[in-house]
Amino acid sequence: MDCKTARLLLDFARPQARELEAEETAALESHLDRCPDCHTQARDERQLDDVLGKAMRQVEVPAGLREQLLARLESERGDWQRQRFARGARRAVAAAALLLLAWGVWYWVSDRATAMIDPEQVADAVKSDAATDPETRTKEALKQLGVDTSLPSLDYHWLACPPALAELPGYPGRKVPMLLFVRGGRVARVYVVREKAIPKDTPDVIPGTSFKAELLPSVDGPYRFLVIHDSADLEWLRPPEPPRV
Amino acid sequence: MGKPGSSQTIQRLVDDYYVPLYRYAYRLSGSSADAEDLTQEAFCKAQLHLGQLRDPSRARPWLFSILRNVYRHRARADRQERCVPLESVGDVAEPMSPVLSDIDPERLQQALNDLPEAFRTPIILYYFEDFGYREIAEQMDLPIGTVMSRLARAKAYLRSRLVEPNAAALAHGRDSRRATDGL
Numbered sequence: 001m002d003c004k005t006a007r008l009l010l011d012f013a014r015p016q017a018r019e020l021e022a023e024e025t026a027a028l029e030s031h032l033d034r035c036p037d038c039h040t041q042a043r044d045e046r047q048l049d050d051v052l053g054k055a056m057r058q059v060e061v062p063a064g065l066r067e068q069l070l071a072r073l074e075s076e077r078g079d080w081q082r083q084r085f086a087r088g089a090r091r092a093v094a095a096a097a098l099l100l101l102a103w104g105v106w107y108w109v110s111d112r113a114t115a116m117i118d119p120e121q122v123a124d125a126v127k128s129d130a131a132t133d134p135e136t137r138t139k140e141a142l143k144q145l146g147v148d149t150s151l152p153s154l155d156y157h158w159l160a161c162p163p164a165l166a167e168l169p170g171y172p173g174r175k176v177p178m179l180l181f182v183r184g185g186r187v188a189r190v191y192v193v194r195e196k197a198i199p200k201d202t203p204d205v206i207p208g209t210s211f212k213a214e215l216l217p218s219v220d221g222p223y224r225f226l227v228i229h230d231s232a233d234l235e236w237l238r239p240p241e242p243p244r245v
Numbered sequence: 246m247g248k249p250g251s252s253q254t255i256q257r258l259v260d261d262y263y264v265p266l267y268r269y270a271y272r273l274s275g276s277s278a279d280a281e282d283l284t285q286e287a288f289c290k291a292q293l294h295l296g297q298l299r300d301p302s303r304a305r306p307w308l309f310s311i312l313r314n315v316y317r318h319r320a321r322a323d324r325q326e327r328c329v330p331l332e333s334v335g336d337v338a339e340p341m342s343p344v345l346s347d348i349d350p351e352r353l354q355q356a357l358n359d360l361p362e363a364f365r366t367p368i369i370l371y372y373f374e375d376f377g378y379r380e381i382a383e384q385m386d387l388p389i390g391t392v393m394s395r396l397a398r399a400k401a402y403l404r405s406r407l408v409e410p411n412a413a414a415l416a417h418g419r420d421s422r423r424a425t426d427g428l
Contacts, residue, residue, distance in 0.1 A: 011393060012378065049372070052403060055348035056372040059268040062277065069259050069288055076289050077252065 001031040006038045010045060138163060138179065145177045147192050149221030154190075155239045158183040166191070169228075183236050188229035195222045255292045262308050263288070265373070269309060272369045273316050275358040283319070287312035306376075310384055313366060320362065348407050356406040360399060367392055368399040 001009075009028045012020050020028070032039045129137065134156035141163045142149065158181045166178035168191055179190040198215065206213040214234060216225040227234065266287060271280035290311050291298075298307050357365050366385060370376040378396075382389045 011397075048400070048404060048408065051348050051408070052353070052400075053372040055350045055353040055407075056272060056369065057268065058350040059271045061264050061267050062281065065267060065281065065284070066259060066263055068281075069263055069285055070256060072285050073255055073259070073288055073292050074252070076292060080293075 001027045003031075003035060003038055006031045006035065007041065010038075010042055013042075134159060142177055142192065147177050147221075147223065149192070149223045150219040152216040152218070152225050153239060154181070154234075154237045158237060163192075168193075181237055186229070186231045186236055188227055188231070188234065188237060190216075191226040191228070192223055193226055195224050198224055198226075251295075254295060255288070258291060258304060258308065259288060262305060265305075266308055266312055269369060269373060270312055270316065272354065272357055272373060273313070273362075273365065275354050279319075283312055283315055286315045290315065306380055306384060309370070309376075313384065317362065352407060353403070356403055359406075360402065364395050364399040364402070367396050368403065371396055 006028055009020060009024060013025060013028055032042050135151055138156050138159060139149075139151055142151075145163060145165060160180045160182040163177050163179050165175045166189075168174045168176050177192040179192075181188040181190065195218075202215065204215045211228055211230050214227045214229075216227060218224060263284065267280055267284045270283035270287070271277060274280055274283060287308060291308055298304060357369070360368070363385075367381045370381050370384060376384070378389050378392050381387075381396075382392045385392065387395075
């Protein structure tokens, strides 16, 4: 080992830090034994390290520091738990406030909706509705249900309620527009169905023991009107003849 | 804010390391009151982030690192560090006195206080806890060569302030031959 390497390794040759391999330490020690210059420098460096290290470590630790530290740490843990609880409580209060607010808004809206019904206004609307020709009214209502078609010749004064979607009996889940006619204890339900849904060879009148089915055509739409009734015929639903002049 | 570590674990850390940490804090700050505060704050941070210590054998460098960060944070906030200019920190290999007598720890602290933190920290770690160059480099997040250079310059400065016969004159800049001459 030459002096340059030895002086470089001297920086690392510290008893505690163990930064040199055993072989390097042995080679360095061997060089120091043979080289007076490096030996002197190593001795001086170690002396300096000794006195500086000794002075550096001379720090008196205050009595009771350990207990003081443990008490502070315990207190911090307590603070953390209190903060955690407070945070949880704050979140719960915020959630409750939000729920209350949502309920309040819903209550206010629903209350307003309920309070806005004016019987007189309803009566006026019905009166206005009644003034319209019932066939035209029915046609408009069907349009709102997505069916734009001419209507068969029936007396729409006997319509019990506005047209509505209803399940086709015998076909669960299949809903079609239905018109309900009632006159003097006689009832007829008219289902609006697509023409292509009816087999071509189906007769227009299908007699039954208690209920009959009749298929009425639509003049200009791809629909047919399936009438289910329990009367002898549909004469009671025909519109009155115009007076002869 | 993290979840604090278990009380047994943190108590074990306190038992094992409060003395070296306090001494390190004292040498960094130069005051026992500051050293107590720094040690407490370092342990509080350690308690809060104990989950980050995955390898218990790394507890010592981890705690030292926390303490140094706390110290630097405070020093930045206080901006009260009075240091000798970087240029005054010599790296000249001075001839040694034949016999070195003991150094007064208070004089040492005064000399340390005058060193910039970048030089003070490695010299404290080097002498104080026998940290190796590699450990100091990890602590300070510096290349090992930079650590060696800073240590050499810090040692030369301390030697000029504390060991040599004309140390006092050098420290006060009255001598024409300074440890920093030639830099």
